[in-house]
Amino acid sequence: MAASAIVVGIGSYPKFGKDGASPNDLHGAVEDAKAVTKWLLEVAKAEVTLITSDGFNGKAWTFDHILPIRPIGADLNAAFDPFAKSNAPAMGDRLYVYVAGHGLAPNPRTRCLITAEAQLPLVPNLEVPAWIDWFTTQTRFDELVLWMDCCGTQALDYTPTKPTGLANVASRAGQPARVFMAFASGFGRDSYEGPIGPGGEMRGLFTARLLKGLEGGAADDNGEVRSALLANFLRNGSLNAAGGEAQFAMVPHEDDMVFAANQPHPIYRIRVQVADGTDMLLTSPPGPLSKAAKVKDGWVSFALGVGLYKLKGGGLERIFEIGATTPADIE
């Protein structure tokens, strides 16, 4: 059966500023949602329901006195409801859920997406992992994937909101459905967007790294992107000068599943202080990997996936790592 997907990108928060009245918008969330939708359509071949600040599946929101700002939690729950309330015992192999927007974490093990009508001190939200938890006990889907590009910080006054009134109409016997869950940051940490999109447009850092991993950065030697390597990719990379734990994603759940096949490794350039033309040998002990390349203009290039590597040649020996935060040019 086809995969299904619910993709949410909330960029407009018209009243969520610190003073309780001004905006607190995210400039990359809607485009991030569209970028993930593109991957889901083209690579995962999923059927996507897209909810953004602009509208639902291409139709602009209507606003009135009951719903003056959207999308709200009810809009998101309404997208899940058909999957939850259908009488069909199985609806697909996999359900993807991607959300981008402001977020909070009520405890270390979960994350909430703040919805558009938030206004301090009130922080309406949807605890998206609660939907996943419910689906794992049902037969609707065999695999659940959740990616949340949201902060994991704390809020002062909120009601953590789980989906309500769900009956076990299609309970799964035996093992629960498999789950892959990744959050942009650890508990109590912010997540960030930066000018990393085309033309310097703002994009979420986690989403950019997630897509980089799915498109080959986390592929194994056969070009397959599976849970373990994707999790390793998201959790690792070059440590910046501040040495903070905040820069890495959190992957609380990583049951094995395949996300993509035939994905090429990205090319990385490594700076080497040896003469041009020198032969450099790349290995990754104890594995069998052995690649050779010549130095050109002070750099040597290799197509690499996530992991640790040793580069040797011209009297130089160095170990480096490839992860989500590793830049394309490694100094």
Place this chain on the structure above:
Amino acid sequence: MPQLDVYTNDDAEVFVMNAALSRVARSVGGFSDSLSAGLYKIRVVRAGTVKEQLIELTAKPQQLHLFVSQFSAIAPIGPMLTDVAAVQTLAQKALGKQSKPCILVLAHQRAETADREKPFGGASIFPWRSTRRAVRLDNRRRNASIGDELWSAVAVRADPADGPFVLELNQGAQVSRQAVLVAEGWQTRIFLRAGNADTAVGAAASATEMHGARAKQGDTPQFDVSIQMARPGASVVYSDHWETVEVARNALERGRAIFTGETLVSQLLYEKFDNPITGLTGLHLFLDAKERSEAGDATYELKSTTKKALSREGQEIADEVLANLTKLLHPDRAAAAEKQLKDDGTRREYWEIEAALQEVLLYPDPDWPESPDLTALRLRAGRCKQQVFVPSPAMFRVSWDVLKANAARDGLTWISRELWSSTGAAGSRGPYLAWARGRHSVERTLQRVRDQIEKQSYAQVFIQQVLAEGRTDTAHPGAALEAVIADHGGLPLESAAIRPDLEAILDSGEDMATETAKHELAASFSLPLSILQKAPRNKL
């Protein structure tokens, strides 16, 4: 196989990752084991600060020294201060010749942006049940410029009989409150650090990447909080192993169960005598690790060497800490219990009295109201036999969640509607429970739930219309949803599906609703069930 030894701080987590960057080992306070030859990454994490090293393990053993000596601390840690004596002097001046019990508040922030007249940003402290006795901290401040920071100190009289106390902070559009534990014979210390360094940004972004919204210069300082205790007269500045008080606070905030190594568990057993809050924090973390180990994660198991060194198993450690914390925080209860054992006519040896006293102090006593945090720990350790009335908010968020989860007519705790009206759903500040100032009645809470449920049906109508019209953009129109609707003759609207029982609660109160409906409502919205139920006779 070659041996790898990693030496680090006693309270630092060590992660070992192989060439695929998969985690192969985790420990606390160091690592020592044999591993296959190959490439490894060693990551050490302490209070959110990370150090890493990449190595190749060959036939020869290797030793690494990865110590984290600097981390983002709220409480004053000696090696991280520019002038320890100046901070001590400032604190001493604030305390003056104070002989009565008091709360010492010490704040620090970047001098260039600080308001010297209001360094505490309008914060106040008052007894839990008496806002009229609020003391504004700015009115009694003492300031000192130390390095590039402004330090401010104030001491506020705090009779434990009036406790707990409440710290109220202005945070821009919000005014937050949180409970502050005070106890006979102890001085509570509140450390505040204005979050203007924003170390998280530097930690997460490269030079070309920027954070979104920031607080503007000149705004009310947004404080991070650390609450500790000490004997009156003890040093305010922490040094040596006392840095662990900050590491433990950070670990509780982040959900890192670090109390698994021998050194930290020893500190938990013995050194809470200098700071009971270390005991509360550490026991929560110890029980976190115990729960994870019992759930199947062997990396959180208490090592056999640790059990042997301490001559105790996990439950015994938890019991000993609980009994000791009761003595430290409620010495009157301990003294009364000891006297009763001595005077009850039964002949006992000294060690038998001690053993009997330990057993008595494991459990709450309805005649001796206690700290809600202590009650929460008893619940987690399985040491509650009868229902406990929760008199006030807990200091720690994790404690409050445990108390809420057990609050029911047939549960082990009772949270009244009156208590709920003070805190409402509440949130967090660091590891602490925090709530917005104002009244949070149960009726108001349920009204917000009703609003949410009502909007659900309204939203569904719109979505159904979209799907019926077949509007699409470049995204797929959601054929799966269309198929469901087509097969089942329409989308089941929430308004039609709102259970009559939930309607009854929302409209008429708990008398009209079934217990099942109340359970469901409480579970869905993380409410204590007790606020939806009639209070037991003895709680009225």
